[in-house]
Amino acid sequence: MSATGLPPLLRQRLEAAVGTEHVLTDAGSLLAYESDALTLFRCQPGAVVLPADAQQVQACVQVLHEAGVPFAARGAGTGLSGGLLVPAGGVILALSRMNRVLEIDVERRVARCEPGVVNAVLGRHAAQHGLRYAPDPASQTVSTLGGNAAENAGGPQCFLHGNTTQHVLGVEVVLADGRRETWGGPHALSDDLDLRGFACGSEGSVAVLTGLILRLIPQPEAVGTLFGAFADVATACRAVSAIVAAGLQPLALEVMDQRAIHAVEDSVYRAGLPREAGAVLIVEVEGTAAQVERDAAAVEALLGEHAPLQIERAQDEAHRLRIWKGRKGAGGALGRLAPDSLVMDGVVPRSHLAEIMEFVEEVAEQTGLPVANLFHAGDGNIHPHFSYDGRDPDQCARVEIASTKILLKCLELDGSISGEHGIGLEKQHLMESQFDAEELALMQQLRRVFNPADLLNPGKGLPMKRGCAEAFHRHRHLTLDEEFPA
Numbered sequence: 001m002s003a004t005g006l007p008p009l010l011r012q013r014l015e016a017a018v019g020t021e022h023v024l025t026d027a028g029s030l031l032a033y034e035s036d037a038l039t040l041f042r043c044q045p046g047a048v049v050l051p052a053d054a055q056q057v058q059a060c061v062q063v064l065h066e067a068g069v070p071f072a073a074r075g076a077g078t079g080l081s082g083g084l085l086v087p088a089g090g091v092i093l094a095l096s097r098m099n100r101v102l103e104i105d106v107e108r109r110v111a112r113c114e115p116g117v118v119n120a121v122l123g124r125h126a127a128q129h130g131l132r133y134a135p136d137p138a139s140q141t142v143s144t145l146g147g148n149a150a151e152n153a154g155g156p157q158c159f160l161h162g163n164t165t166q167h168v169l170g171v172e173v174v175l176a177d178g179r180r181e182t183w184g185g186p187h188a189l190s191d192d193l194d195l196r197g198f199a200c201g202s203e204g205s206v207a208v209l210t211g212l213i214l215r216l217i218p219q220p221e222a223v224g225t226l227f228g229a230f231a232d233v234a235t236a237c238r239a240v241s242a243i244v245a246a247g248l249q250p251l252a253l254e255v256m257d258q259r260a261i262h263a264v265e266d267s268v269y270r271a272g273l274p275r276e277a278g279a280v281l282i283v284e285v286e287g288t289a290a291q292v293e294r295d296a297a298a299v300e301a302l303l304g305e306h307a308p309l310q311i312e313r314a315q316d317e318a319h320r321l322r323i324w325k326g327r328k329g330a331g332g333a334l335g336r337l338a339p340d341s342l343v344m345d346g347v348v349p350r351s352h353l354a355e356i357m358e359f360v361e362e363v364a365e366q367t368g369l370p371v372a373n374l375f376h377a378g379d380g381n382i383h384p385h386f387s388y389d390g391r392d393p394d395q396c397a398r399v400e401i402a403s404t405k406i407l408l409k410c411l412e413l414d415g416s417i418s419g420e421h422g423i424g425l426e427k428q429h430l431m432e433s434q435f436d437a438e439e440l441a442l443m444q445q446l447r448r449v450f451n452p453a454d455l456l457n458p459g460k461g462l463p464m465k466r467g468c469a470e471a472f473h474r475h476r477h478l479t480l481d482e483e484f485p486a
């Protein structure tokens with residue numbers, strides 16, 4: 001198959017399934033689909049197909065299955081692990097037209113949605129009924145519920161309420177051969193094999209999610225948001241540990257370092273964060289008004305024990321939203337600093353946060369590239385954000401080496417190579433460092449049950465077979481001692 005187009009018969013069959021105008025093959029359109037938000041890896045698809053509903057997804061998948069053409073589902077393309085590239089000539093099923101909130105069942109506290117619904121849109125629908133959808137990735141104004149479920153997305157509030165998988169009650173799927181099934185359902189308790197759970201976090205390699213049945217929870221009576229500003233990141237991390245050790249259960253514990261603060265304060269996301277601080281720790285608590293008052297006071301007292309430069313509590317909802325606009329806009333603000341970004345995703349036990357952040361600084365100095373840090377500190381989930389120019393092969397090599405070193409260090413500290421962005425293409429070569437051969441073989445076997453020909457989002461998550469490797473990117477096997485190019 002040519003890298004630039006589809007065989008005419010295949011194209012005709014896809015057009016018959018979704019309508020001519022919903023099959024994109026011109027170079028300009030395809031350019032927008034050649035990567036997700038990790039632009040280090042690119043591969044132009046042969047076509048992008050935009051189905052309107054589950055029947056059309058099914059029709060497309062049947063055609064692609066019969067033709068033996070690789071394909072991947074796409075939500076908003078905000079993924080940060082190179083999770084939805086298809087080999088040249090493959091097809092992207094872009095689900096952005098499947099964006100209807102089908103039902104909010106207030107009594108059962110359940111929402112039924114199509115996969116292309118943007119996370120924050122569901123939030124707005126739920127809020128009209130005094131409810132909310134808890135998973136709140138910083139990308140929530142853009143990223144979709146389908147993408148969130150496929151990546152098992154986290155977010156600031158997930159420290160208290162858990163990642164996406166804890167809020168997905170059921171999924172409607174189209175399997176790799178075109179069969180349609182429903183896994184799980186609105187009843188929280190089920191004695192079936194948990195295929196719903198298997199789909200969450202499967203990075204689009206087990207099934208295409210065409211419908212989601214989601215748990216909603218009540219809005220809290222009150223919320224308290226505050227931040228402490230500290231001289232450095234290590235002190236902010238120690239304050240995080242102290243808050244958890246005291247038995248408090250905040251909704252969110254988020255750290256931003258000075259580079260992130262400056263990027264935010266220089267942008268439209270300005271939040272009034274102190275520029276002189278080496279780091280800020282944002283804490284949010286929720287509950288009844290009395291609980292919030294008690295917990296916020298306890299947090300303030302603990303922050304006060306860590307030599308804060310400043311402690312500030314949001315005085316009203318506008319102030320609170322301004323703080324969150326700064327935190328959630330930080331990724332966008334940092335994106336202004338260079339043509340490309342590599343936003344990492346690693347996990348360490350909270351007690352090792354200060355140590356890993358020191359290591360990140362050390363590595364960043366060796367790369368000569370700027371790194372900013374903003375992270376879900378409560379979960380020990382770090383996101384070093386490297387700014388670089390992807391047109392410069394030397395800078396690309398440096399960020400790849402840096403990110404590998406940092407993730408290997410996370411493993412050395414008893415952590416993990418991913419908390420919420422998935423493995424994708426970015427980290428599949430590191431799976432062998434986290435899991436042994438038997439574990440990987442078991443994962444591969446499980447996946448093959450659902451994706452026997454590896455047509456559905458091939459080459460992601462698990463170490464690649466040789467044929468696939470050539471289609472994308474051959475990772476070098478690096479070690480913690482790897483030297484940077486002179």
Ligand SMILES: Cc1cc2nc3c(=O)[nH]c(=O)nc-3n(C[C@H](O)[C@H](O)[C@H](O)COP(=O)(O)OP(=O)(O)OC[C@H]3O[C@@H](n4cnc5c(N)ncnc54)[C@H](O)[C@@H]3O)c2cc1C
Binds near residue numbers: 075
């Ligand atoms: C500025 C910024 C901030 C971010 N903050 C966070 C954060 O706080 N927490 C977090 O977890 N992530 C965060 N992310 C990463 C990203 O937004 C999440 O991974 C998100 O869940 C991806 O959603 P999406 O709709 O963009 O999915 P896409 O990028 O389109 O796809 C991601 C993966 O899901 C698969 N997929 C998508 N839709 C479906 C479907 N319907 N069926 C099957 N597979 C599907 C794709 O094949 C791909 O493998 C951030 C990204 C950016 C750019």
